[in-house]
Amino acid sequence: GIQVEQSPPDLILQEGANSTLRCNFSDSVNNLQWFHQNPWGQLINLFYIPSGTKQNGRLSATTVATERYSLLYISSSQTTDSGVYFCAVDPGEYGNKLVFGAGTILRVKS
Amino acid sequence: NAGVTQTPKFQVLKTGQSMTLQCAQDMNHNSMYWYRQDPGMGLRLIYYSASEGTTDKGEVPNGYNVSRLNKREFSLRLESAAPSQTSVYFCASSEAGGQGLLKQYFGPGTRLTVT
Numbered sequence A: 001g002i003q004v005e006q007s008p009p010d011l012i013l014q015e016g017a018n019s020t021l022r023c024n025f026s027d028s029v030n031n032l033q034w035f036h037q038n039p040w041g042q043l044i045n046l047f048y049i050p051s052g053t054k055q056n057g058r059l060s061a062t063t064v065a066t067e068r069y070s071l072l073y074i075s076s077s078q079t080t081d082s083g084v085y086f087c088a089v090d091p092g093e094y095g096n097k098l099v100f101g102a103g104t105i106l107r108v109k110s
Numbered sequence B: 001n002a003g004v005t006q007t008p009k010f011q012v013l014k015t016g017q018s019m020t021l022q023c024a025q026d027m028n029h030n031s032m033y034w035y036r037q038d039p040g041m042g043l044r045l046i047y048y049s050a051s052e053g054t055t056d057k058g059e060v061p062n063g064y065n066v067s068r069l070n071k072r073e074f075s076l077r078l079e080s081a082a083p084s085q086t087s088v089y090f091c092a093s094s095e096a097g098g099q100g101l102l103k104q105y106f107g108p109g110t111r112l113t114v115t
Helices: none
Strands: A004-007 A010-014 A019-025 A031-037 A043-048 A052-056 A059-064 A069-074 A083-090 A104-109 B004-007 B010-013 B019-025 B031-037 B043-049 B064-068 B074-078 B087-097 B100-106 B110-114
Touching: A004 A083, A010 A019, A019 A031, A019 A083, A019 A104, A031 A069, A031 B100, A043 A052, A043 A059, A043 B100, A069 A083, A083 B100, B004 B087, B010 B019, B019 B031, B019 B087, B031 B064, B031 B074, B043 B064, B043 B074, B074 B087
Parallel strands: A010 A104, B010 B110
Antiparallel strands: A004 A019, A019 A069, A031 A043, A031 A083, A052 A059, A059 A069, A083 A104, B004 B019, B019 B074, B031 B043, B031 B087, B064 B074, B087 B100, B087 B110
16 A cells, blocks of 8 residues: 655754655655644644645645655744644545554654 | 534543444535544544445454444444553544545544553
């Protein structure tokens, strides 16, 4: 089946710093989504981004489907950005379901 | 809109007991999902329902059953709980478009401990 790899596995930032999280996938996909799991366990959908670039405040995401990767940019990080970031892909061939990466743990220190 | 709701939020079971986790969504989505998340691990799909009246196994279905009661509700049942089923359980829903799944939305989770 399709493999989804996220890097780095762990990241520690000082408040105000910028960061880039990466998601690589091993086969073509219908779409890709980014999620944030906050320290209380809540999972929030950040982006639905099959291709191209989207921005939402300090966060932006770019997916290059032809090269099988996506990037999540966090600018001017805040402590509330801490948590785990997951990317997930819809491979299409397995029915209506997502395949998740293992996640990137982000800690933002004040 | 409440989005995706789950009950209960917390549950403690003894080995061998049974229970049902409830999930409901008010977004009129066709597809619903049950995941489990263990410490330090990502999300693993237990079962999903692509549409009302259908259910399919995911990555880790053993020890679980599901029922898609109607378009809104999708329940997960543990018939005989085991300590290995201690986990956080998430329900999710999404719609499917012409290019596959659309945005997936998650419930708040149920923290289950089996002693």
